[in-house]
Amino acid sequence: MAMIVVAAYDIRDDGRRSRVAATLQSWGDRIQKSVFVLDLSGDDLTALRDRLACTIDADTDSLYMFRQCGTCWSTVDCVGQAAKPDKVLYWAVL
Numbered sequence: 001m002a003m004i005v006v007a008a009y010d011i012r013d014d015g016r017r018s019r020v021a022a023t024l025q026s027w028g029d030r031i032q033k034s035v036f037v038l039d040l041s042g043d044d045l046t047a048l049r050d051r052l053a054c055t056i057d058a059d060t061d062s063l064y065m066f067r068q069c070g071t072c073w074s075t076v077d078c079v080g081q082a083a084k085p086d087k088v089l090y091w092a093v094l
Helices: 014-027 042-055 070-074
Strands: 003-010 028-032 035-040 062-068
Touching: 003 014, 003 028, 003 042, 003 070, 014 028, 014 035, 014 042, 035 042, 042 062, 062 070
Parallel strands: none
Antiparallel strands: 003 035, 003 062, 028 035
C-alpha cells in the first residue's frame, strides 16, 4: 500500500548531500532545499531507507522520514509560495 513520506536531512559533506538529494529526487519531489515528498510502498520505503543509511555518515548526518497517511496528507496547509506537489501520472520523453 502506498504512503506519503516526508524526508528531511541535514548532511555535512557536500558529496554525500548531493548523492542523498539525487536519490530522493528520483523517488519524489523536492519541496525545500533538504525536504522531499515521496509516494512509496512499504517495500520501497525500506529499500530507500537502507540505501540512504549506507550513504550518510551516522556520526555527523541526520535523516528523518515521516510517514503520512492519505487522510493526514490531505489536511496539510500550504502558505505563501508553498504548494503540495501534483501527483505525476506519467512522464513522456519526446
